[in-house]
Amino acid sequence: MLYLAILAPFFIALLLPVLFRWTRARQIGWGLLLVPAALFAYFATYLPAIGRGESISREMSWVPSLGISFDIYVDGLGLLFALLITGVGTLVVLYSIFYLDKRKEQLHHFYFYLLMFMGAMLGIVLSDNLIILYIFWELTSLSSSLLVAFWYDRDRSIYGARKSMLITVFGGFAMMAGFILLYIEAGTFSIQGLIAQADSLLGSPLFYPAMVLVLLGAFTKSAQFPFHIWLPDAMEAPTPVSAYLHSATMVKAGIYLVARMIPVFGASEAWFWILLLTGLVTMCWGSVSAIRQHDLKGILAFSTISQLGLLMMLLGIGSAAMFVGGDAMESVYAAAITTAMVHLVNHATFKGSLFMIVGIIDHETGTRDIRRLGGLMTVMPIAFTVALFGLAAMAGLPPFNGFISKEMFFTAMISLQELSWGSAMLWVPVIGWLASIFTFGYCALMLFRTFTGEFKRFNFDQEVHEAPIGLLISPIILGSLVLLLGLFPNLMVPSLIEPAVASILPALDPELYSFRLYLWHGFNMELWMSIGVIVFGVLLYRSLPGVSGWWFFSRERDPLNKLYDGGLDALAVGSEKVTGIQMTGRLRDYLAYMLIFMIGLATYVFFRSDSLVAPSAIAGDAPLYLYGVAFLMILATVALLRIKDRISFIIVLGVIGLMVSLLFTIFSGQDLALTQLLVETVTVILLLLAFRRLPEITPERIPVFSRIVKLVISSAVAIGVFLVGVSAFHFRNETGFASISDFFKENTYELGGGKNMVNVILVDFRALDTLLEVLVLGIVGLAIIMLVKHRFKGGEDV
Amino acid sequence: MELLMLIVIAVLFGVGTYLLLSRSLLKVVASLMLLSHGVHLLILTMSGLREGAPPLLDESGTGATDPLPQALILTAIVISFGLTAFLIVLAYRTYKAHDTEDLEQLRGEPNE
Structure with a gap:
């Protein structure tokens, strides 16, 4: 049944071309909506068992000689992701039904790729075998770039698709190399098997190379600095795709992998430092870059990068639980893992709703440029409300779910000072806090530039009005979740978050650690930090018009793109040169x-x-x-x-x-x-x-x-x-x-009846050879006759 | 004896290779002939050289020289003759068609 659940999207996708004759120019999304919805319901039935701390595994042998088997392992972490994938998937399919025009767009392609992605993503989070995971991993890269190139007649789509493909597949290859190193050391591709051998792996010489290679895969997929440059260009995809792949699910595959690997690698300090620093740099880079975007989707792309950095950093802080001693210390860092899981869900809700709202704005006004937008508050009141919820959550304002995860994030950063380096770690919360100010800044930018101010009708090519209700359903559902999870944060904790944290930190004693979340923490350091964010964030937003003339502000594209473009060009020119030297034609x-x-x-x-x-x-x-x-x-x-x-x-x-x-x-x-x-x-x-x-x-x-x-x-x-x-x-x-030769010497006379040994060998022992040799000579003769006698029509032209 | 023959073979191969890398079509044909001479002699030499012991049962009895390499070489001589003959005619036709046997000129324009 579990296998069927993972493979069902693939099978149904394969049916689409077969049914093409009957479904042409029909909205096939309605029928396909059933797939993610049914899968969501199916995975929800696992909640009680997983909530009790059980895990379910199924085994199916595939290539036993290479240690590859299609094993499935469902635990808290996998189930959390599976529900996220199918849940957001349902909403995205519903949204896309109204977003994509059934007469103008090639819906078959779109839903084919989308279903393929959904199946591959489920495969990643539920398989226990690393090679199977790798295959599904590359399938998500493939479907992602096919979806980015959905409008394949646009140059920028093709550019973005190629870029995402090159970067994520590069990471995927590195990751596979890492998996193979792990296999060489541990003799198994099974994740659970690796976790069981984690202690002996730590001492192996291949431990650090394997760690770096696996992290390369996770970082490219999850758009960590400096591999994040593919994500803004992937925004050329249709908005439902951006909402689904490039904010809620696919880019979180790297987060999933890192979380999954914490029991294997977490005991080393290098792992902690790499995750902490990469996450911190990515978070800052993303939030600072988001400020200078003019495209709404561009802002959201860099914001996603920044949030992914935050998640990566939280996982890093949390893996400190693996090498610090003492239960009390452990539970402090386990809180960071909890925060990561909570924020993962929160981010999916508010970022998903924001992407959908941006899609609606694009759909209704024909532009996403904040320099042309403005005053939409009165024209689109519902969209405005949902956007307000989402942006407030992203900025970390109460009473939305983002506030809770932001407070917990501050707690996690502050708790770093309890490590052996002490208050030398103070710079981490300071930098994290600065990044949060920028986050507040771009949230304010999005809200005020789009919805307030004067509504200039002549800026738009079409009549602007509120979106049809069908487009609004999905963002409204996500928006209400944003509020609901803010007001009742413990709603999903016992059934979802607790098992997920337990599967990331198997050594943690759940009795010693309380998972309760609170909207109101009292007057503590975290609250003052949040108030500071709001104050300085407002100041930042107010000063934006003044600094918009700066060089920093006028450059929308990430400077790292030059490196990528230049690298590709150099590769093309270089290989042409090498070919030129080699292929002389002589x-x-x-x-x-x-x-x-x-x-x-x-x-x-x-x-x-x-x-x-x-x-x-x-x-x-x-x-x-x-x-x-x-x-x-x-x-x-x-x-x-x-x-x-x-x-x-x-x-x-x-x-x-x-x-x-x-x-x-x-x-x-x-x-x-x-x-x-x-x-x-x-x-x-x-x-x-x-x-x-x-x-x-x-x-x-x-x-x-x-x-x-x-x-x-x-x-x-x-x-x-x-x-x-x-x-x-x-x-x-x-x-x-x-x-x-002795055989020939002895038998020439007896078997061949001749005394000249060479002749007997040729015409008797190897007679067939000689016959064919004659045939070769015959062919040569024919060819020579052709060459000498034959003339092509119309004279000599060889 | 074998050492001396190997030196001869090495010269055949060396000159053959040098001519193979030249521009004239005739020289390329000649180089292939030299190389096949070299190969035939090499096969014979590696199996050991014997004088006055033809592979005839009546003449030499069991002391005859190894017949198998000779059978192989005989096949090779005929095949390489076929190849050479074909190459010669091909070179002749190429010359007739293009008025040159210089490989550099046959190559045509650069970047063609």
Whole structure:
């Protein structure tokens, strides 16, 4: 049943093309709305069991020899994400029904990708096997960039899709390498199996490389600095996609992975520091960059980056629970994990509703530019109310859910001072607090620039009015959740948050730790920090018009994009250059590459097997006449290099062939000598026929350098062949292994009935070979006839 | 004996490779002929050289030289003859069609 739940979105997606004929130009979203809704209901039935602290696992073997099995493990963390995916998914599908025009848009593509994404995301959060997780992980990258490129005729969509693909797939590859390192060390791909071996993993030399690689995957997916640059460009996707993938679910896959891996890696201090610093930098960078955006979706994109940084940082602080001692200390840091989980849900609600509202504004006014918008409060009262809820929650104002998680976030940062570094950690809360001020600033920017001020009708190409009720349902549901979870924060704690925290920190004793959340904390440090945020945030917003002329403000695009674009360009130019050097179009160069490679290969084999033999090892006597023949042979061969006259060249070539024939005679190869004689005669005649009329050989004027290269290569080949021959012959003499030739010597007469062994081998033992050889000669003959006789129509055109 | 032959073979290979890297089509054809000569002699040499012991049962009996390399070389000679013959005619036709046997000129314009 669980398998069916994960795979159902894929199956239904596959049905879409089949049903295309009957569903063309129909709003298929209504039917598909059932899928996430049913899945949400199904996963909700697991709540009681998970709430009791149980976990459910199913096993299915896939490739047992590689340790890959499709195992499912449902615990608090997985269920929290599964409910988030299906819950937000339902609302997003509902919203998209009204957002996308059934006549103009290719709905089949859209829902196909969306369902594929939903299934892949469920697969990530529910699978226990790292390789299965990786496969689903890449599927989400794929469907994400397909959805970003949904309006594929726009250049910016294609740019954004390629960017998100390149960055997330790069991270995915790194992550897989990390998984494989873990497998090498622990011998299992199972997450639960790794957690059981966490202690022994900590001492392994592969621990830190694996950690960094896995984190690369999580950071690219969750848009952490400096990999965050893909997220703003992914905003080219239709707004339902931005709400779903790029704020509520997919970008949280990295958060999920980190949370999942805390029991494996959390015991090391490096893990804590990497998460803390990356999260902190990302949070600041995101919130500061959001201020200078003019596009509403751009603001939300950088805001999402900032919030993801916050989550990453909270997980870092929380993993300190793994290496500090004492139950009291532990529970302080466990509070950070709780905060992360609470904020995860809160962020999904308020950011989801905000994206949907921005989509509505875009839909109704035709623009998302805050310089053109204004005064929408009276035109769109419902949208305004929902946006107010969402923005207030994001800024951290009571009584919304964002206030609670912000207070808890401050608590977590302050608790860092209880670590052994003491008050030296004070800078963390200070920086976090500054980032919160900027968060307040861009929230105010979004609210006031869009909804207040003067409504300028001439700014818009269309009549502006409140959105249809269908578009408003989903944001209203999310908006009321924002308020509900603010007023009654403990609503989901026992059933959802507690089991999730328990599965991240399995060592934590739930009896010792209270999960109660409160809207009102009393007058403490956190409250004063919140008041400070509001005061300075208002000041920041007031001073924005004054600083908007600064260079900082006038640059909307992230400066890191230059690095990405420049890197891609350099890659293209560089590979073109390399190809240009390599692919010269000269046959000689290609031959040279091959020869150099073969020489290198032979050298490597010689060294590896240590089989080089000194030539003196096979020295022996030779009759005097053999020296004469060899001398003549060498003389004739070397002379070829100097001959300019074509006819002389061919004749010397013939002489060499005759010498070879002579050598065959000397060394008892009478049949060979006869054949060679015949062949050489025919070849020389052919050469003379073909090359008789050609002009003289022109001396080659080639640069000294390439002449030297030619000399080096050919001497290397000569030496290489010489050494191979020496070693092979020496090896044969030394080992004296039985040659298969003995079989032929013994059986030639008995089986073949002939006394010339060579002939019997050719026409009897290897008769089929010889037959095919004749066939080859026949084909050559035909080809030669074609070449000589055939003329293409219309003259010579080869 | 074998050492001397190996030196001859090395020269055949060296000169063959040098000609293979040249511009003239005739030289490329010649280089392939030299290389196949080298290969044939190499096969014979590596199996050990014997004088006056032809692979005939009547003449040499069991002391005959190894017949198997000779059978292989015989096949190779015929095949390389087929190849050379084809190459010669191909080179001839190429020359007729383009009026040159210079590989550099046959290559055409750069960036074509």
